[in-house]
Amino acid sequence: MSPITRISRKILLIFAAFVFGLFAVSFVPIFAVEGAPHWSYGGAANPTRWGDLSTDFAMCEAGKEQSPVNITGAVKGSPAKIVFHYSPAPLVVFNNGHTIQANYAKGSTVTIDGNEYELLQFHFHTPSEHTIDGKASAMELHLVHRNAAGKLAVVGIMLDEGTENPLIHEIWQNIPAAGKTNKVSDRTINAADLLPKSKAYFSYNGSLTTPPCSESVKWNVLAEPITVSEEEIDAFQKLYQVDARPLQPTNGRVITLHRE
Numbered sequence: 001m002s003p004i005t006r007i008s009r010k011i012l013l014i015f016a017a018f019v020f021g022l023f024a025v026s027f028v029p030i031f032a033v034e035g036a037p038h039w040s041y042g043g044a045a046n047p048t049r050w051g052d053l054s055t056d057f058a059m060c061e062a063g064k065e066q067s068p069v070n071i072t073g074a075v076k077g078s079p080a081k082i083v084f085h086y087s088p089a090p091l092v093v094f095n096n097g098h099t100i101q102a103n104y105a106k107g108s109t110v111t112i113d114g115n116e117y118e119l120l121q122f123h124f125h126t127p128s129e130h131t132i133d134g135k136a137s138a139m140e141l142h143l144v145h146r147n148a149a150g151k152l153a154v155v156g157i158m159l160d161e162g163t164e165n166p167l168i169h170e171i172w173q174n175i176p177a178a179g180k181t182n183k184v185s186d187r188t189i190n191a192a193d194l195l196p197k198s199k200a201y202f203s204y205n206g207s208l209t210t211p212p213c214s215e216s217v218k219w220n221v222l223a224e225p226i227t228v229s230e231e232e233i234d235a236f237q238k239l240y241q242v243d244a245r246p247l248q249p250t251n252g253r254v255i256t257l258h259r260e
């Protein structure tokens, strides 16, 4: 090969790399919400950088009551009950580019220690975001609720590998492309089918586990897990291999175990 051919081949390679780079950069923000900064679980916008990506995300870095946490050393014995009043709702599956979410129709509520919150949506993380005594589960389900004053209460449920969950199977069957919502006609689901038998739970004050990491979120993690099959875990991880924020310091926060 002549030196000139070698040089022109090198120039061609650099040009090709440049063009590829342009495409890669222009494709990254495709699934981000319009106007919101891009964030992710890996790469340059990974969880350790969230606080620097936007002033709107400052709490991700500066917050002192962040989630998730390792649930350990819980204060035992509080009788404050959690009571679910979930009713059937149409199946609406939203693929938001970070997770798979089911949007829930109005009218389903949870009462926690006498306070009522309405179910807005539920979604999934893998592996689990919280750990219980240092143990992570294969996945974690978050049922997101809001009360009339706008305060959020999230119910977290650990998903261990085991028997298939038929409702999760059905949700997986109806996942749309990233950024899209699939309103499945003539199908109703009931989020009550995702609850374990025991309603014992751990509570603590935390935050959203995704940007903007807003605090004053009332966390309630059920002590008993439910199961999903290996196939269901694999199917989710094919879309989202990891969508879990790392553990955050408790900074002396009290975690309480509420027995049934």
Ligand SMILES: [Zn+2]
Residues within 6 Å of the ligand: 123, 124, 125, 142, 209
């Ligand atoms: Zn979540």
